[in-house]
Amino acid sequence: MGPFRFNSDNYRKLLERYIATEDESSLYQAEQFSKLSMQNNISPEEIINIHIQSLKELYPDLPKEIDSSLNFLLETMISYGLAYQEFQTLREKQGKLESEISVAANMQQTLLSTHKPEIVGLDIGAISVPANIMNGDYYHFVTDENGNLGIAIADVIGKGIPAALAMSMIKYSLDSFPETQRNPRVILENLNRVVERNVDTSMFITMFYGLFHAESNLLQFASAGHEPGFYYSAKKDEFFEIKTNGLVLGVTNDTTYEQFDIQMEKDDIVILLTDGVTECRVGERFIEPDEVLQVIRNYMHLPAQEAVERVYRHFEKLQDFQLRDDFTLIFLKK
Amino acid sequence: MGPFRFNSDNYRKLLERYIATEDESSLYQAEQFSKLSMQNNISPEEIINIHIQSLKELYPDLPKEIDSSLNFLLETMISYGLAYQEFQTLREKQGKLESEISVAANMQQTLLSTHKPEIVGLDIGAISVPANIMNGDYYHFVTDENGNLGIAIADVIGKGIPAALAMSMIKYSLDSFPETQRNPRVILENLNRVVERNVDTSMFITMFYGLFHAESNLLQFASAGHEPGFYYSAKKDEFFEIKTNGLVLGVTNDTTYEQFDIQMEKDDIVILLTDGVTECRVGERFIEPDEVLQVIRNYMHLPAQEAVERVYRHFEKLQDFQLRDDFTLIFLKK
Amino acid sequence: MSKTQSNVQIKKEWDIVGARQMGREKAKELGFGTVDQARIATAISELARNIYLYAETGTITYEIVGDLNKIGLKIIASDDGPGISDISSAMEDGFSTSGGLGAGLPGVKRLMDNFDIESEDGKGTTITAIKWVRN
């Protein structure tokens, strides 16, 4: 019952045995035969032909009607044979496309990668994991000569290649703003114009931009329709939603953004995220906001980087290791 | 002989007629039947089953061996049926991916689009046509407050989505350089560092950058391994290759570029292009450089935009409307 | 109808044939047509072959399931083998687990009506698949 070579003699022998015994073992070998013939790119109509030839060899007096009927069957299989060949072409094409996309995804990772800066007195943790190959979430850190920290977090509504292209645009636009002009409100207003000019109206980008002043511990921020983050006050041992308002990027040319601020104190934590965290789905239901905060609370005593990674791993498992949306989470711990 | 519905009764009737007459008309209808059954997502093993049932109805005394042999055949078709179903899944997936890529291509077109500026005393023509959906060639014009013109033309070695991402990077990097610092040599040196840092070593970008001084009619330029263009001197009625040297972008971090210049005179033409023009293939052979210049000469008396379009249409036809590489051509006519 | 649960141990390649046969008999008893019988046998082949190739030993269990409205055959393939470390890859088309010869798990899913998989790294795999008799 070992492996056998693909040829029509084998088919005839198997067929002969099956007709004599009707045993399952021959049918198992029929299955193996057909898999092997597929490996050899044999079309289904050729299997019918091999069947006809085998039958004629086994029964030289095969009734004319039977012979005739099998020719008819063969004729109906020609179209299926064509579909089978198209399938092989398509599989090759798909393979190429997939490797192209994976090259692009690697490039995107390099392009969008950001360096997590060392800021005295601020513990930073950040993680971003795509649901599919390409990431439609984005975060970025930048520091100026005074040690102030700019933090961007964004989410493209839309997935795949177009979303990746849009994110590259955001990254290079951000890079092109002069370092000295890191006012959150102004940055969002500028980006809004870039997106409005360059991107199709069907694609929206939400973004939160924050500027942390290292000396005063003041966090200034503005949001373009981005999923609200949370502020943990250590003194009150309580979470507050970071309320903002502001239209998503790219809707109208002249959108203005309101700027807010938070005075951070010792052990306070700013939690920034995308909706891939808060809209985590477990089976058919969405997770409750309180559950998210409970998970965060469980890990927030850890160093910031370890904390975000633990929170991610918790939600990854909860979703059966199948993210429905890109997941990005940032902790800024005083 | 009109259209008929898909059902096994039809198969039996067609089969019966064919067995009786062995006429081509039944076989033609067998073909139509199988196409219809494919439209109804009928797997090949189900066709075998319909065949068996039809035969049993037509011949209630069908020999046991024949019945048995057909069951064996059916068994071998199960794997083909699986391949057929996988094919349908794959076709859907492919359709989705293709529409995603076409959205990305549209976006790329918007992102990379450049405005052809009006420069007094200079007639500009430019055309760029991708071989596939996404363009791996790129050109860009920029003017400063003194009416000087910066011209970039680039080609990514590599195609498809990764090339498109790389081109977005070039575009945003170029945009981020201050307007006042448009020195070709410096621009290439800066871009080289961006590419070296961000892009995989397997992907190369060639680029020509020129700066045309409106007052003095001096063209300064540098090239990063880019396909050499041509300079047409009206006085001599002769073409000269624009000789440059310089490594492609992204090879080493500290590449330096040499800067050259051309003093343009009345009716002179600078011709910039990518290798999609000069390496145009006709059947099995590459076109000769002289042939390219002859075609250019045929149309260069026309307004620059019309001229580049006519040259493109000439080469498009020569290649049977199937570009092998992205095609970009720029004319600058004094 | 025979008892509602029975099983076949998979230890050597020959047992694959036994598992198919048992499945085909159950399917015939339940009133499945020829094509569905062959599909069920092929699905069992695939599952048993996976056990034989990757876990060495395991069990194929057959259960008749249903209610007043429908009746079906449930196949459970379980082993204590190495488990499947990346389930989502194993469920992808073209990522065949039987050395390129198999239709793989996506094939089993297509051949049957319901499909469920549980696997833990190092702790084995349990695959449950049901096919319903078409009325």
Added chain:
Amino acid sequence: MSKTQSNVQIKKEWDIVGARQMGREKAKELGFGTVDQARIATAISELARNIYLYAETGTITYEIVGDLNKIGLKIIASDDGPGISDISSAMEDGFSTSGGLGAGLPGVKRLMDNFDIESEDGKGTTITAIKWVRN
């Protein structure tokens, strides 16, 4: 062997059958096997149907070609119809020309060994395809 060139006019759907039959006979005479006969007939079907649907009238020509080493059947489908404006699309899989029912021109290319198409907008189409007898 009959004369080396013959043809069938395509004017009504019935003529498709005639064109298939002529092709099958030629193929049989040349010694093609059953499967190849059926493939040739299917290719002719596709070509003749395209003429019938899009050009209304046209011709299928049959020619026996070859040299000392090989022999084959050449099928030429020509019409003065509207022509194919976008040949590269028409040669793409899934871009079927027979209202979703056909295997289209890529199908003809797969069924035969050589394939060539010439078409000019408004001036008709000529498709030439050859199948070689396998030794």
